[in-house]
Amino acid sequence: MAVTDSADAPTASSSPAAASAEASGAGASPGAGVPPAPRLVRRRALLGSRRRQVIAAAVVAAAIAFVVVEGLGNATEYYKTVPQAVADRSSLGTRHFRIMGTVDDDVRQVGNTTTFSITYERVTAQVVDTKEPPQLFKPGVPVVLEGSWAGNVFQSDLIMIKHTSNYTPPTDPYATTQTSK
Amino acid sequence: MTVHKGTANQLTRVLGAGSLVTVALTALFGLWLTPPDAVQGQLVRLIYVHPAAATACYVGFGLCALASLAYLWPRTRSRRWDRLAAASAEVGVVFCVITLATGSIWGRGSWGVWWTWDARLTLTALLCAVFLGYLALRRTGGNPESRALTSAIVAVVCVALVPIDHYATSWWTTLHQGDTLMRANPLIHGSQLYTMLLSFVAVGLVFSWLVVHRYRVEVLEDRFEEEGFAVAIAERRAEASAAVQDRPAESAVVGPGPAVAASSSSAGSEMGRDGEVSE
Numbered sequence: 001m002a003v004t005d006s007a008d009a010p011t012a013s014s015s016p017a018a019a020s021a022e023a024s025g026a027g028a029s030p031g032a033g034v035p036p037a038p039r040l041v042r043r044r045a046l047l048g049s050r051r052r053q054v055i056a057a058a059v060v061a062a063a064i065a066f067v068v069v070e071g072l073g074n075a076t077e078y079y080k081t082v083p084q085a086v087a088d089r090s091s092l093g094t095r096h097f098r099i100m101g102t103v104d105d106d107v108r109q110v111g112n113t114t115t116f117s118i119t120y121e122r123v124t125a126q127v128v129d130t131k132e133p134p135q136l137f138k139p140g141v142p143v144v145l146e147g148s149w150a151g152n153v154f155q156s157d158l159i160m161i162k163h164t165s166n167y168t169p170p171t172d173p174y175a176t177t178q179t180s181k
Numbered sequence: 182m183t184v185h186k187g188t189a190n191q192l193t194r195v196l197g198a199g200s201l202v203t204v205a206l207t208a209l210f211g212l213w214l215t216p217p218d219a220v221q222g223q224l225v226r227l228i229y230v231h232p233a234a235a236t237a238c239y240v241g242f243g244l245c246a247l248a249s250l251a252y253l254w255p256r257t258r259s260r261r262w263d264r265l266a267a268a269s270a271e272v273g274v275v276f277c278v279i280t281l282a283t284g285s286i287w288g289r290g291s292w293g294v295w296w297t298w299d300a301r302l303t304l305t306a307l308l309c310a311v312f313l314g315y316l317a318l319r320r321t322g323g324n325p326e327s328r329a330l331t332s333a334i335v336a337v338v339c340v341a342l343v344p345i346d347h348y349a350t351s352w353w354t355t356l357h358q359g360d361t362l363m364r365a366n367p368l369i370h371g372s373q374l375y376t377m378l379l380s381f382v383a384v385g386l387v388f389s390w391l392v393v394h395r396y397r398v399e400v401l402e403d404r405f406e407e408e409g410f411a412v413a414i415a416e417r418r419a420e421a422s423a424a425v426q427d428r429p430a431e432s433a434v435v436g437p438g439p440a441v442a443a444s445s446s447s448a449g450s451e452m453g454r455d456g457e458v459s460e
Contacts, residue, residue, distance in 0.1 A: 056317045057317075060314035078300065134291075136221065161291055163220060168219045169217070170219045
């Protein structure tokens with residue numbers, strides 16, 4: 001088991017003992033053959049200097065601050081359900097927000113535009129989406145949409161599938177007794 | 182110089198063999214023998230990795246906090262608790278990164294996005310960042326006792342995020358789904374359920390295997406520090422002794438004993454300075 005850092009270990013001629021021996025002309029003395037003392041390398045010296053500690057602390061603090069501000073700022077109300085979004089339509093204006101509901105059977109795709117409606121607790125909202133829907137998008141699937149109101153229509157720019165906690169094979173007898181989150 | 186054995190013994194060999202067998206079985210059932218999901222199709226196979234990794238992450242951070250509490254309690258204070266806290270936190274961070282990575286892959290397939298700032302995802306990322314900070318704190322050097330004390334306090338504070346993260350899907354509206362298993366009637370059945378439970382056993386064994394090895398690495402690192410220090414002192418003494426022998430006139434007058442002692446003392450203090458600098 002090595003205790004030296006070979007890259008940092010001084011050479012024989014650079015060590016103080018050897019240097020003094022050479023200076024006194026005693027190059028062939030017994031002391032010249034003694035290997036120089038190794039530098040002690042501490043294993044936890046990665047963040048040893050004050051400057052490195054400050055930099056590491058700043059990086060960690062910045063990461064945590066970014067996560068808290070960016071994430072928890074809107075995490076407590078990640079989305080509004082369709083009834084909430086419809087009720088708050090005037091106050092929301094053209095603000096960007098998320099809305100959650102289940103896709104109805106009226107999905108139509110023309111070019112890059114997908115039109116459909118979503119329903120939650122018997123309240124329905126019309127949606128126009130201009131991005132390609134995800135692979136699991138289909139009628140009957142709960143979705144969370146990002147976008148804003150454009151009059152009475154929700155203009156969506158991102159569709160996310162909100163799947164439930166249920167996992168069933170296609171022919172599972174338990175499938176009829178599922179409950180969502 | 183003492184050559185230490187590795188970190189393996191009978192226990193780790195049993196844990197390692199158990200890990201290999203259960204991981205192989207989980208892969209076999211998870212990838213081939215279980216059916217796809219009615220809604221998610223083949224994406225469901227990530228359920229045999231992601232929840233178990235998340236649980237191992239929570240257990241790692243929880244174990245770190247418990248060991249830190251044991252270190253903080255004066256009656257049970259021991260270096261071994263500090264080592265266990267370090268080992269379990271490090272393994273916990275590894276599983277936290279696996280959780281975030283597999284969750285992101287799953288999210289891209291099922292939700293349609295790699296990442297979104299909902300409460301569960303945000304808190305898991307925060308948990309990872311916080312315990313990375315904890316690991317960085319452990320590498321700041323300085324007095325081992327004060328470092329262990331500070332780290333223990335930080336670990337006990339940081340672990341409060343674990344239950345908040347776990348219950349985030351119940352407390353707030355999230356894109357992330359709620360619990361599947363932790364309810365009276367689990368929402369997964371048959372071979373899917375059994376394979377999921379098997380994945381917990383597999384990941385639990387891998388987690389234990391890693392923690393035991395990492396703990397023993399900590400022990401070896403401590404010995405490395407202590408023995409490195411002793412070896413450095415011995416070699417400095419040899420240097421000083423050689424320097425004395427290079428000066429025959431002085432040694433004839435003064436004698437080797439006291440001169441060596443004086444040189445050793447000076448060399449020792451010099452090495453102390455070196456140690457401080459490298460720290």
